[in-house]
Amino acid sequence: MTRKRIKDSELPRSPQFHLKRYDKLVGKTLTGVCVDRSDGSGDPVIGLVFGGTVAWILCDEEGNGPGVLDIEGPK
DSSP states (O other): OOOSOOOGGGSOHHHHHHHHHHGGGTTOOOOEEEEEOTTSSSSOEEEEEETTEEEEEEEOTTSSSEEEEEEESOO
């Protein structure tokens, strides 16, 4: 896996969208993990806590497993 960031314009739209959202986590420190069971399904949703920001680990677009972060909170 390369750590060199390629130009956003060289990526398809979906990765560009996710990179812009995930940039909110750059420089933040992971301070905890949380669980949300409020959706009523049997599976809890796990969140990574970065101070006042939570990155929820959600299913990917196809719905077949973890793969997308939903970021809530301060930028």
